[in-house]
Amino acid sequence: MKLILIRHGDALPDRNDFDRTLSNNGIVEVQKLSNFLKLNRDKFDLLSFKLLHSPLKRAEQTAQIIQEYLQLKQFEVHENLTPNADTEEWENHFYTLEKENLILVGHQPFMGDLILGLTSQSVGVLTGSATILEREDGRWKILARFPDL
Numbered sequence: 001m002k003l004i005l006i007r008h009g010d011a012l013p014d015r016n017d018f019d020r021t022l023s024n025n026g027i028v029e030v031q032k033l034s035n036f037l038k039l040n041r042d043k044f045d046l047l048s049f050k051l052l053h054s055p056l057k058r059a060e061q062t063a064q065i066i067q068e069y070l071q072l073k074q075f076e077v078h079e080n081l082t083p084n085a086d087t088e089e090w091e092n093h094f095y096t097l098e099k100e101n102l103i104l105v106g107h108q109p110f111m112g113d114l115i116l117g118l119t120s121q122s123v124g125v126l127t128g129s130a131t132i133l134e135r136e137d138g139r140w141k142i143l144a145r146f147p148d149l
Contacts (some may be wrong), residue, residue, distance in 0.1 A: 001094065001135045002143075003118075004046060004103040006033065006066070007111050009128040011058040022061045029128025030062050034069035036146045037130070041070065044132060044143075046099070050074035053105035054081035062128075063105040072103075083107035087114045094118070094135070115142075 009026030022030065026061065037046060051072050053063035060077065067075045081104060090104075093113070104111075113127045118133060118140040125131070132144040 002049070002101040003046075003094065003100065003117045003133045003135070003140075004037075004049065004130055005111050005125075005133065005149075006103060006105045006126055006130045007125050008056075008058040008062040008105060009033075009065075011127075015057055018056055020056070021066075022058050024063075026058070026127060027065070032129055033128050033146055034066050036060060037066065038069045040144075046070055047072070048102050049099060049101040050076075051103040052076060052078040052081060054107060055079055056082065056107065059105045059107065062064070066103070066105070081106040081110070083110055085110045087117050090114060091117050095138075107116065112137065121130050 007107045009022045009030040011026055012018040012023045014020040041047065048057060051063055051067060051074060055077050063075065087110060108125055115131055116122050119142060121132065121142065130146045131142060133140050134143050
């Protein structure tokens, strides 16, 4: 199983966190990330991935840009990808999946906590960044990061 964890692009401030939209810089961040993924589409077999995104507006916009670049067929909102979502629930869910590959578009601190829970590695998770993971023999390893930090 492969997993791509993506933090949404930079967002504009708003009193309602749910409705925050991507800034111009955030759009550019996500376009650069999407281009990286498109260039590596065959390397990571990205057309086999299902994309799930947070219901928050900035994550939805990020997912839409990625979907447009990659032309993914499976694209949907998932309610449990909010900033404080339960990482343990996701970790357990991943172990029930054999061959399904997922792209998750979400937020901090969820993304950093999930990477730590899966790999025991604490990594920085910037806006518009991706961490590509693979599970082999029950263990998760980081295959790539964008940008390469």
